[in-house]
Amino acid sequence: MATDLSQTSAPPRRIGVLLCNLGTPDSPEPAAVRRYLAEFLGDRRVVELPRLLWKPILHGIVLVRRPKESAQKYRKVWIEGEGSPLLVYTQRQATMLRGWLGEAGVSDVDVQVGMRYGQPGITTALEQWQRQGIAHMLVVPLYPQYSGTTTASVVDAVNAWCGRQRNIPALRIVRDYATDAGYLRALEHSVTRHWQKHGRPDHLVLSFHGIPQRNVALGDPYAQQCLQTAGLLAQRLNLAPTQYSVTFQSRFGPAKWLQPYTQPTVEALARNGIKTIDVLCPGFASDCLETLEEINMEVRHAFLANGGREFRYIPCLNDDPVWIDALRNIVLTNLAGWRTDGASAHM
Numbered sequence: 568m569a570t571d572l573s574q575t576s577a578p579p580r581r582i583g584v585l586l587c588n589l590g591t592p593d594s595p596e597p598a599a600v601r602r603y604l605a606e607f608l609g610d611r612r613v614v615e616l617p618r619l620l621w622k623p624i625l626h627g628i629v630l631v632r633r634p635k636e637s638a639q640k641y642r643k644v645w646i647e648g649e650g651s652p653l654l655v656y657t658q659r660q661a662t663m664l665r666g667w668l669g670e671a672g673v674s675d676v677d678v679q680v681g682m683r684y685g686q687p688g689i690t691t692a693l694e695q696w697q698r699q700g701i702a703h704m705l706v707v708p709l710y711p712q713y714s715g716t717t718t719a720s721v722v723d724a725v726n727a728w729c730g731r732q733r734n735i736p737a738l739r740i741v742r743d744y745a746t747d748a749g750y751l752r753a754l755e756h757s758v759t760r761h762w763q764k765h766g767r768p769d770h771l772v773l774s775f776h777g778i779p780q781r782n783v784a785l786g787d788p789y790a791q792q793c794l795q796t797a798g799l800l801a802q803r804l805n806l807a808p809t810q811y812s813v814t815f816q817s818r819f820g821p822a823k824w825l826q827p828y829t830q831p832t833v834e835a836l837a838r839n840g841i842k843t844i845d846v847l848c849p850g851f852a853s854d855c856l857e858t859l860e861e862i863n864m865e866v867r868h869a870f871l872a873n874g875g876r877e878f879r880y881i882p883c884l885n886d887d888p889v890w891i892d893a894l895r896n897i898v899l900t901n902l903a904g905w906r907t908d909g910a911s912a913h914m
């Protein structure tokens with residue numbers, strides 16, 4: 568029988584899934600880093616200081632000094648011929664998720680990357696889907712633990728785009744996945760795989776990105792969610808409280824951030840005779856500057872300089888198949904109803 572391929576090829580995609588992360592500079596050069604930091608640190612969700620106070624500091628001090636220093640750090644982690652690790656891994660996650668959804672017979676879903684700051688921005692995919700008539704969109708901020716500084720800022724960007732549309736799509740957002748079983752299983756798997764290869768350490772450090780203590784005092788649930796993730800993971804790994812620590816990294820500015828801080832903690836571990844530590848960053852969906860440079864270079868150096876013997880960094884989930892499987896489940900769960908009840912009937 569003659570087959571008209573134009574009729575039997577994939578049906579039109581009806582749902583858009585947007586994988587969001589923080590974003591990264593276009594290149595490891597001071598000018599690109601300055602543009603990125605200006606957008607990032609100009610966001611009121613990130614720095615809550617009064618604008619009259621913050622703008623002169625940002626433009627007069629931070630954006631004068633930091634771009635050059637940060638560019639040097641970005642150069643150390645940049646993936647030759649591919650780009651910034653954060654963007655490279657997020658794109659791999661999108662490519663794998665797209666393929667895996669296709670294999671599972673889900674052909675009506677498109678997956679794109681949207682970075683909150685820098686390129687490709689959040690509106691790039693939304694605009695494209697809007698033009699294609701895709702009227703159902705699921706936003707997945709790749710922040711396991713909710714914070715106003717990150718997750719809410721992604722929502723702000725989506726809402727700002729909606730504010731410019733006459734005909735807005737049906738929208739859903741994955742608010743957090745700090746206690747999701749698949750996410751925890753993927754973390755557990757990456758640790759046990761590492762232990763099978765290298766043996767157990769004296770101590771495991773679970774390092775999360777910090778936020779100002781003030782945000783938590785004002786109701787940000789981030790710290791609580793980090794402790795939940797850490798507690799559940801420790802349970803799965805059968806760790807006693809003395810065998811691991813939960814710490815917070817990447818402090819920015821003079822205010823008090825969540826404590827204990829990562830670097831002083833590992834220095835104290837080394838001084839107290841701990842010889843081997845494993846460090847995992849469960850709050851980062853992808854390796855990036857903050858894990859590859861700050862943790863695996865700076866914090867490593869601090870541990871060894873204080874008498875530690877072996878510092879072993881366990882990579883982020885990145886494109887680990889166990890994680891992509893968990894991500895597919897998170898996505899499919901959040902598409903319930905949209906896929907099965909014929910969302911097109913309402914369009």
Ligand SMILES: C=CC1=C(C)c2cc3[nH]c(cc4nc(cc5[nH]c(cc1n2)c(C)c5CCC(=O)O)C(CCC(=O)O)=C4C)c(C)c3C=C
Binds near residue numbers: 590592633637817
């Ligand atoms: C200024 C305050 C900052 C808050 C609050 C903050 C929260 C926060 N950030 C992440 C994840 C990432 N942050 C990354 C880099 C980074 N973060 C800050 C500052 C704050 N983050 C700065 C200034 C930078 C830029 C790098 C530098 O110049 O040192 C990254 C890596 C980006 C990359 O390109 O690789 C990630 C990822 C979370 C999860 C979070 C709150 C929960």
Ligand SMILES: [Fe+2]
Binds near residue numbers: 817
């Ligand atoms: Fe950050």
Ligand SMILES: [Fe+2]
Binds near residue numbers: 857
């Ligand atoms: Fe940092």
